[in-house]
Amino acid sequence: MLFDANCYLGAWPFGLMPELSPSGLLRHLQRSGIARAAVSPLDAVFAPEPMPANRRLFSAVRREHRLVPLPVVNPRLANWREQLAECAAGARVSAVRLMPAYHGYRLRAVSDRFLTELAEAGLKPVLTVRLEDERQRYFALNVKGVPVADIAAFLARCPRMTALCTGLAVGEALQLAEAADNFLADLAYMENIELAALLRPRLPPRRLLFGTLTPMLSAQAQTAKLAHRGFSATERRVVGFGNARRFFE
Amino acid sequence: MRVIDAHTHPVMFKRGLRRAEIDRLVRRGRSLGIERMVGLGDVLLHGRHFTAAQIREVNDDSARVQRAYPGYFRFFCFVNPLLGEKAVMGEVERCVDQHGFIGIKLEICNNARDACMKPVMAAARRWSLVVLQHTWSQTILRQRSFHTDPADTATLARRHPDVPIIMAHLTGCGVRGVLEVKDLPNVHVDTSGGPPEDGLIEYAVEQLGAGRILHGSDLPGRDPGVSIQRVLGARLSRAEQQLILHDNAARLLKLA
Numbered sequence: 198m199l200f201d202a203n204c205y206l207g208a209w210p211f212g213l214m215p216e217l218s219p220s221g222l223l224r225h226l227q228r229s230g231i232a233r234a235a236v237s238p239l240d241a242v243f244a245p246e247p248m249p250a251n252r253r254l255f256s257a258v259r260r261e262h263r264l265v266p267l268p269v270v271n272p273r274l275a276n277w278r279e280q281l282a283e284c285a286a287g288a289r290v291s292a293v294r295l296m297p298a299y300h301g302y303r304l305r306a307v308s309d310r311f312l313t314e315l316a317e318a319g320l321k322p323v324l325t326v327r328l329e330d331e332r333q334r335y336f337a338l339n340v341k342g343v344p345v346a347d348i349a350a351f352l353a354r355c356p357r358m359t360a361l362c363t364g365l366a367v368g369e370a371l372q373l374a375e376a377a378d379n380f381l382a383d384l385a386y387m388e389n390i391e392l393a394a395l396l397r398p399r400l401p402p403r404r405l406l407f408g409t410l411t412p413m414l415s416a417q418a419q420t421a422k423l424a425h426r427g428f429s430a431t432e433r434r435v436v437g438f439g440n441a442r443r444f445f446e
Numbered sequence: 447m448r449v450i451d452a453h454t455h456p457v458m459f460k461r462g463l464r465r466a467e468i469d470r471l472v473r474r475g476r477s478l479g480i481e482r483m484v485g486l487g488d489v490l491l492h493g494r495h496f497t498a499a500q501i502r503e504v505n506d507d508s509a510r511v512q513r514a515y516p517g518y519f520r521f522f523c524f525v526n527p528l529l530g531e532k533a534v535m536g537e538v539e540r541c542v543d544q545h546g547f548i549g550i551k552l553e554i555c556n557n558a559r560d561a562c563m564k565p566v567m568a569a570a571r572r573w574s575l576v577v578l579q580h581t582w583s584q585t586i587l588r589q590r591s592f593h594t595d596p597a598d599t600a601t602l603a604r605r606h607p608d609v610p611i612i613m614a615h616l617t618g619c620g621v622r623g624v625l626e627v628k629d630l631p632n633v634h635v636d637t638s639g640g641p642p643e644d645g646l647i648e649y650a651v652e653q654l655g656a657g658r659i660l661h662g663s664d665l666p667g668r669d670p671g672v673s674i675q676r677v678l679g680a681r682l683s684r685a686e687q688q689l690i691l692h693d694n695a696a697r698l699l700k701l702a
Binding site: 212213214228229330331332333334336385386388389390391392410411412413414415416417418419420421422424425426 | 474477587617620641643646666669671676678679680
């Protein structure tokens with residue numbers, strides 16, 4: 198049984214996958230043995246203000262408890278307090294997703310006040326490092342991954358918080374782990390034939406979460422990363438389910 | 447389901463030939479049901495500028511791996527077309543005669559549309575070899591002076607319609623890459639390159655037919671478990687998946 202920590206509801210305009218309804222998404226994930234998922238609205242990626250997309254997300258997953266809402270916030274908009282308040286009031290919301298690369302700000306521009314009120318609201322930050330491989334992104338969309346140095350500086354400002362970083366590549370994750378220990382990372386963009394052994398010295402299984410980046414990447418392909426013998430059966434359970442449940446529920 | 451991995455690099459990045467690492471890699475491959483691997487050599491060992499001696503060193507390393515795992519690895523001969531006709535012909539002849547290599551591997555020494563490719567294709571024709579051309583969309587990378595775009599691989603295939611070509615890296619070539627080679631029956635595409643983008647294999651099958659797609663992982667930087675599950679998770683028939691995972695490579699490279 199797997200918990201997908203990096204999943205989206207909606208259509209990715211540059212991909213080939215059709216848009217799925219909440220039940221369609223669940224069926225799609227279940228075919229790969231994924232029982233639960235934290236889902237963010239793809240509509241919020243390019244929207245000028247994320248809350249309309251978040252509201253549609255809340256409504257879409259209200260009766261589907263296997264999909265945990267992970268709303269998107271933009272801390273650079275003047276209404277960030279309202280965004281936080283509405284997200285915190287949302288059912289089953291324990292974290293919010295930040296998308297600095299897509300929303301046009303650097304992490305250093307996130308105010309201390311925002312971080313303080315995020316913590317006071319009992320919400321955890323999820324940092325979106327990338328949604329697609331920059332080498333083959335849509336030609337007119339000049340979005341690059343969030344630099345490791347920016348994430349490290351952000352994490353240093355909130356040492357009591359544990360952030361989930363989604364979309365880190367292996368090298369980036371290892372580099373970040375040298376600078377900070379208050380983060381978890383998902384496996385969606387990490388791949389190597391010796392993945393578990395490569396990560397283990399600096400990022401042990403207790404800090405890793407299974408993530409598919411559905412609908413951009415293949416959910417079934419992602420499950421192979423946990424089937425690797427480099428992870429013990431216990432570690433597979435922790436990375437595949439336990440860590441995400443602790444973080445999101 | 448039977449599996450061949452048609453795109454592997456069991457010797458990489460100056461690490462030299464470490465038997466224990468390759469043992470692990472072969473065990474991992476066998477545990478996933480991979481019956482054979484096509485090895486392409488340590489083709490970035492010296493960046494993109496390889497001397498004749500360095501090319502020979504890479505191919506000799508490949509031959510050692512092939513000898514160490516008889517029947518499991520079959521290698522392609524790596525060449526640098528910029529070294530000229532004599533060097534290319536000599537190295538291909540050596541690799542075929544001495545090592546039994548089954549194809550020619552081209553990386554980023556030059557662009558596939560360059561005139562220096564003529565002797566490479568002549569060598570492929572003479573020794574009945576398959577040419578595997580590293581290919582990646584240059585829309586974003588903009589390195590086309592030495593890095594081959596799908597349009598360039600299509601140009602190469604159009605100039606040499608009698609030579610079978612594998613356009614490497616479906617994921618790096620994307621939709622545009624598939625369309626560039628659609629009308630070129632001498633071009634196959636391997637599924638490697640980048641993270642496992644969903645829907646692209648189905649699109650390639652729709653445009654090219656399942657008979658022109660080969661499973662490839664690009665290990666060790668990539669995991670063949672992921673590349674196999676990407677094919678098995680694709681919305682294709684079992685017969686189409688079997689063609690991609692095994693039968694096409696077995697037929698094209700005579701690996702049966």
